[in-house]
Amino acid sequence: MKICLAYPNKNSYSETFIHNHVQYLKPALTLSGGWRPYRTQDGGTIVTLPLAEPIRVVVKRGLSALYPAFYTHFLTRYLNQNRPDVLLAEYGPTGCAVMTACRRANVPLVVHFHGFDAVEKQTIERYQKPYRQLFAQAKAIVAVSNDMVDQLVRLGADPAKVYRNPYGVETRLFSGAEPEKADKIVVAVGRFTAKKAPQFTIRAFDKVLDKHPDAQLVMIGEGELFESCKKLVNDLQLKYAVRLLGVKPAAEIADWHRKARLFAQHSMVNPANGDSEGTPNTVLEASAAGLPIISTRHAGIKEAVEHGKTGFLVEEGDVGGMANYMIQLLDDPQLAGELGRNARQKMLADYEMSDRINELNRILESAHGPAGAPV
Missing domain, CATH: 3.40.50.2000 (Glycogen Phosphorylase B;)
Structure with missing residues (x-):
């Protein structure tokens, strides 16, 4: 053809x-x-x-x-x-x-x-x-x-x-995460744009530090909200715990998956214009790697992530709920490992x-x- x-x-x-x-x-x-x-x-x-x-x-x-x-x-x-x-x-x-x-x-x-x-x-x-x-x-x-x-x-x-x-998702490239053995690293990948709401991920992580002051948030990507998110990190005095790495190639993103405990993304409908996600590749890639996902009940994410089985989902804007699930997986590395293995199996079965x-x-x-x- x-x-x-x-x-x-x-x-x-x-x-x-x-x-x-x-x-x-x-x-x-x-x-x-x-x-x-x-x-x-x-x-x-x-x-x-x-x-x-x-x-x-x-x-x-x-x-x-x-x-x-x-x-x-x-x-x-x-x-x-x-x-x-x-x-x-x-x-x-x-x-x-x-x-x-x-x-x-x-x-x-x-x-x-x-x-x-x-x-x-x-x-x-x-x-x-x-x-x-x-x-x-x-x-x-x-x-x-x-x-x-x-x-x-x-x-x-x-x-x-x-x-x-x-x-x-390329399950051969995105593989090898072992959340139960990983440090307390939360990874987030995606454009710094309104429908991905990176500022909500940062605010949720700020609450996590009250319970896990040794945790780290690694954010990969750029976009129109990058500078405002950088300012938010400074205003919240989180420079010691949040790393904004900019755009990175797929192989380096896959390496970060293998270092992380979990993946977080707070996708939501942009209230200004109604824009929303389709099905974010970043969620699929992290799932294929074997990471548990903490995200929102938004668009195709609801299909890619099974709540309680491959990760946890909160309503759009629920910063506190996202923080609580982050804390749960940082508290319980064995649960993070179980959810991550389930996430990879789902990608192999439905998203290969x-x-x-x-x-x-x-x-x-x-x-x-x-x-x-x-x-």
Whole structure:
């Protein structure tokens, strides 16, 4: 099957789910470069004109009302020339950008939603009408959690077209944690952004120190809340106990998992705009490593973490509850080990990368139809 994968951000460190699709689906064609992806895998462009890039930029910036038609013209030509069996669009807005060209070139379209594109208020308002057109045209719509499936149906998607397929995790890379033997290290990984609420994790950990003054919180990631969280650490006089390490590669994150007692993440709906998680890869990776998870009853986390079996879940904003569960696992390393082993088994059974990629392949194949015939 000849797949064309269209996605906006080629170099975003936090979008590991898309990088995994590129790596494991092995698409014959890739397009990146914004919500209207135009950059080909060899660094070229779909615009087949002399001085293609300067002309594209002039049209986009100076004649912005004409740019959608300009883009669709050249994407249609690109699809007709390369004839993919199916196009997988990452994020709803990308699906909307490419759907007219796919229809004109008779290329089946599958759109993969990830989080904000299904829930963020301004996005929903802006794409309300295009989403209806997208849902009607798409052969399949992929969601990463049951909550997201329900939301897309509420937005108008045909339930028969919507497939739940959570992200996969590389269980060979993320492995080897032994919480029962680990020091009192709490690890948190993720962007410093409102829907991950890193400030709530810090405030919960501040309460933990009353009972375990020798505990440490290690936070990996960056984002718009990084500086305010750094200030919070200073204001609470926690510099001796909280380490803000910035962005780290996957191998180093896996090393921190192997040093830690537990993983914590306080995901919540952003009250300002309604944005929320899909299913955070960071939770899956820590679970695969063998760490117990302390998190919130939020989006796909409710499916990835079984309360009392693979970790503990609290309501969004419940800082005290999160602190209490942290204290419980710091008090009881044997319980931390038991929950961590259960967490890894759940990842092997339900979130193994190869299984999730195989399922996504199956969805793409069904969209293309039997015997290579478009449906």
